[in-house]
Amino acid sequence: MSLQIVGTGNRERGTEAPRSVGSQFPVPDSRHPGNIQAKDFSFWYGPKQALYDVSITIPARAVTAFIGPSGCGKSTFLRSINRLQGLIPGARQTGAIELDGENIYSASLNPVSLRQRVGMVFQRWNPFPKSIYDNVAYGPRINGTASRSKIDEIVEQSLRRAALWDEVKDRLRQSALGLSGGQQQRLCIARALANEPEVLLLDEPASALDPIATQKIEELLYELRSELTIVIVTHNMQQAARVSDYTAFFYLGRLVEVNNTGQLFTTPREERTEAYITGRFG
Amino acid sequence: MVSEAARPVVTTRPDDTGLGARIDGSAIGDSIYRWMTTAFALGIPILLLFIAIEIGAAAWPALKAFGFGFLTSSDWDPPHNIFGAAPAIYGTIVSSFIALLIATPLALGVAIFLSEFAPSWLRQPVAFLVDLLAAIPSVVYGLWGIFVLQPLLRDHVMPLLSAIPLLGQTPLFEGPAYGPSMLSAGLILAIMVLPFISAVSREVLMAVPRSQREAALALGATKWEMISDAVVPYARSGIIGGIILGLGRALGETMAVTMLIGNVHKISASLLAPGYTMASLIANEFAEATGDLHLSALMAVGAVLFVVTLIVNGLARWLVWRVSREGQS
Ligand SMILES: Nc1ncnc2c1ncn2[C@@H]1O[C@H](COP(=O)(O)OP(=O)(O)OP(=O)(O)O)[C@@H](O)[C@H]1O
Ligand SMILES: [Mg+2]
Numbered sequence: 048m049s050l051q052i053v054g055t056g057n058r059e060r061g062t063e064a065p066r067s068v069g070s071q072f073p074v075p076d077s078r079h080p081g082n083i084q085a086k087d088f089s090f091w092y093g094p095k096q097a098l099y100d101v102s103i104t105i106p107a108r109a110v111t112a113f114i115g116p117s118g119c120g121k122s123t124f125l126r127s128i129n130r131l132q133g134l135i136p137g138a139r140q141t142g143a144i145e146l147d148g149e150n151i152y153s154a155s156l157n158p159v160s161l162r163q164r165v166g167m168v169f170q171r172w173n174p175f176p177k178s179i180y181d182n183v184a185y186g187p188r189i190n191g192t193a194s195r196s197k198i199d200e201i202v203e204q205s206l207r208r209a210a211l212w213d214e215v216k217d218r219l220r221q222s223a224l225g226l227s228g229g230q231q232q233r234l235c236i237a238r239a240l241a242n243e244p245e246v247l248l249l250d251e252p253a254s255a256l257d258p259i260a261t262q263k264i265e266e267l268l269y270e271l272r273s274e275l276t277i278v279i280v281t282h283n284m285q286q287a288a289r290v291s292d293y294t295a296f297f298y299l300g301r302l303v304e305v306n307n308t309g310q311l312f313t314t315p316r317e318e319r320t321e322a323y324i325t326g327r328f329g
Numbered sequence: 330m331v332s333e334a335a336r337p338v339v340t341t342r343p344d345d346t347g348l349g350a351r352i353d354g355s356a357i358g359d360s361i362y363r364w365m366t367t368a369f370a371l372g373i374p375i376l377l378l379f380i381a382i383e384i385g386a387a388a389w390p391a392l393k394a395f396g397f398g399f400l401t402s403s404d405w406d407p408p409h410n411i412f413g414a415a416p417a418i419y420g421t422i423v424s425s426f427i428a429l430l431i432a433t434p435l436a437l438g439v440a441i442f443l444s445e446f447a448p449s450w451l452r453q454p455v456a457f458l459v460d461l462l463a464a465i466p467s468v469v470y471g472l473w474g475i476f477v478l479q480p481l482l483r484d485h486v487m488p489l490l491s492a493i494p495l496l497g498q499t500p501l502f503e504g505p506a507y508g509p510s511m512l513s514a515g516l517i518l519a520i521m522v523l524p525f526i527s528a529v530s531r532e533v534l535m536a537v538p539r540s541q542r543e544a545a546l547a548l549g550a551t552k553w554e555m556i557s558d559a560v561v562p563y564a565r566s567g568i569i570g571g572i573i574l575g576l577g578r579a580l581g582e583t584m585a586v587t588m589l590i591g592n593v594h595k596i597s598a599s600l601l602a603p604g605y606t607m608a609s610l611i612a613n614e615f616a617e618a619t620g621d622l623h624l625s626a627l628m629a630v631g632a633v634l635f636v637v638t639l640i641v642n643g644l645a646r647w648l649v650w651r652v653s654r655e656g657q658s
Contacts, residue, residue: 131543131547136449159549159551162546162547167543167547169543171540173540175563176562176563185545185548185558239547242548
């Protein structure tokens with residue numbers, strides 16, 4: 048089942064600008080900000096270890112997908128990239144995650160400003176019970192953009208980037224909760240984009256959506272990858288194959304394999320990866 | 330075949346012979362249950378109606394004798410059969426207002442501390458102690474007010490209030506400080522309603538979904554921004570519900586207020602001056618009321634208290650409805 052889906056991958060779409068995926072292994076793209084490098088990163092919930100020595104390069108201007116069976120630590124690692132997981136009582140970590148060479152766990156780095164640079168979209172869309180406009184404007188407002196016209200501009204631009212503008216431009220002042228699930232999820236993406244982040248983390252962003260809404264999100268990610276680093280957790284291997292440039296396979300808290308998506312799905316190096324993508328477990 | 334198709338539940342379990350009987354039995358149970366709950370549900374409004382009619386009938390002579398003046402006049406002179414309830418109405422509203430003004434920020438502070446900041450070992454004990462405030466009998470509050478709160482207010486707080494530039498010069502803090510006053514009644518009420526507001530607020534704050542908190546944090550909100558922009562607004566209508574609950578308590582509270590407010594039939598702008606409340610008036614005079622009109626006047630005060638409570642609750646409920654709708658519209 049997994050082998051023929053690779054053929055429908057994003058490299059077939061004609062509109063794509065030439066991309067320099069030179070190596071099949073992910074390497075930092077030094078021309079752009081938003082390169083992530085984890086070095087022997089381990090994570091514990093109290094006494095329970097959830098991640099073991101994860102080392103991975105997540106290049107800027109590309110989509111990297113995390114796949115793996117439930118409970119293998121995908122979300123834990125994703126949420127470690129914006130230090131959200133560290134807020135859980137009893138959580139601790141060792142090793143480093145570097146964003147453009149700076150360890151995000153160093154004492155001098157303020158997690159609040161980190162989260163302005165690393166946006167996040169959750170599995171279950173979570174707009175505030177406010178207007179569409181106020182949802183998107185929230186990030187710029189708390190991060191110090193005061194001018195109204197500037198915020199107007201950011202709101203429009205972010206909604207356009209999230210491919211939602213045409214659907215909501217006449218109802219910006221209405222509650223975000225009146226939108227459909229797929230629209231609300233794209234609103235959450237717009238809200239994250241309004242901060243102009245370098246990195247966008249998405250934790251199973253389409254797993255609760257119908258196929259059409261899912262397709263819209265996937266197209267959106269495809270558009271956005273030329274602008275920022277995208278990391279997406281997904282249970283859906285077709286989705287990983289469709290949207291991602293690189294795929295990382297996690298198993299039992301370890302990073303088993305990371306590779307160019309086409310390579311990983313056609314010629315996995317590890318037996319466990321092959322077992323997973325051919326559906327023999329997980 | 331037709332009957333089988335009509336009862337697919339039975340056909341899927343052909344060997345379960347008790348099933349048909351069980352369905353019939355539960356249908357009877359259902360209807361008994363429905364009638365009983367309907368009767369109880371109807372019973373409450375009917376009871377309320379009877380109370381209203383009863384009070385209204387008893388209050389009628391006084392209301393007829395004094396008309397609208399009963400609400401606006403400050404003369405309360407039982408020997409001459411002259412009754413006007415304005416000071417008591419004013420006192421009830423003002424003392425409750427003071428109570429909410431003081432209790433709401435405190436209770437919210439306690440609730441936010443407990444739900445957001447307190448380490449878990451501290452949360453339970455502090456919550457328990459605050460809840461315990463609600464269990465103290467009202468007369469004990471009154472005694473504490475007379476022996477501790479009032480001397481403290483009279484000797485230290487009231488002179489200080491009068492000495493504040495500008496604010497001290499306003500009619501609000503005018504006149505000598507005796508002790509029994511609108512301020513001390515309002516304060517004791519504040520302490521008494523605080524546990525209600527804080528308990529409800531704490532519950533609704535803790536019920537705010539983690540996804541809302543994470544949404545704010547992930548956008549670069551500080552903890553304070555998360556609380557003020559995501560958590561509190563989400564819990565807003567619940568918090569207002571808690572405030573209404575406190576208000577209901579404050580409006581009807583009798584014993585502690587009677588012991589502290591001074592029981593004087595006079596409207597004073599100054600919070601340092603004594604006053605009266607409707608509940609205190611009834612409690613103080615009911616036993617000694619001999620004249621028919623006096624009794625009727627007290628019943629009329631009860632009727633007004635009833636109506637004021639209804640109006641205030643209605644207003645507050647409308648507010649909750651407005652506020653909770655705001656998020657959706
Ligand atoms: N808040 C938490 N407290 C304690 N343990 C946790 C917590 N969150 C996750 N875990 C544990 O850490 C491990 C990894 O969980 P994680 O949520 O990262 O897995 P996942 O790969 O995202 O799974 P899924 O695909 O089901 O979302 C699991 O064993 C889980 O039980
Ligand atoms: Mg997960």
